[in-house]
Amino acid sequence: MTTPADRPARPEDIDEICGSLPETELGTSWGDRPTWKVPRGDKGKGFVLYRAPGKTAIDPESGEMYDDLVVVTTATEVEKNALVADDSTPFFTIDHFKGYAAVLVQQSRLDEISRSELAEVITEAWAAKAPKKLVREHFGE
Numbered sequence: 001m002t003t004p005a006d007r008p009a010r011p012e013d014i015d016e017i018c019g020s021l022p023e024t025e026l027g028t029s030w031g032d033r034p035t036w037k038v039p040r041g042d043k044g045k046g047f048v049l050y051r052a053p054g055k056t057a058i059d060p061e062s063g064e065m066y067d068d069l070v071v072v073t074t075a076t077e078v079e080k081n082a083l084v085a086d087d088s089t090p091f092f093t094i095d096h097f098k099g100y101a102a103v104l105v106q107q108s109r110l111d112e113i114s115r116s117e118l119a120e121v122i123t124e125a126w127a128a129k130a131p132k133k134l135v136r137e138h139f140g141e
Contacts, residue, residue: 004115009111009115009117011108018036022038023040023130027044035050047122047129047130053066053069069104073125074124075124075128077099077101079101
């Protein structure tokens, strides 16, 4: 029997997971891009961003700009590199993000991981940007 957490991840899971984390809100950054931020309000820092198609992110097979990319923050470059190096996940990076602790994923490839795996990556992104006190309260430390 498959539990909801074990089923393949779907694009709508992104907003469900982000919205379930403490003190989050969907705002904008990079001009007009929908961005999940923590904490709510003026001090919010983005941890998941819906990226606009751009010349820096081209599908190597089709030559077309990706039109369904999501940027997910990682705590460090080490975590970023681990996700990108793991061939069992759809996470990748581009030259534009060299030196920036974040990975990219196409919404159309989310079903390559489970909802629980997606929740783990997003929760770690949230924890990397959330105030330390909020992170301790959330994780019960």
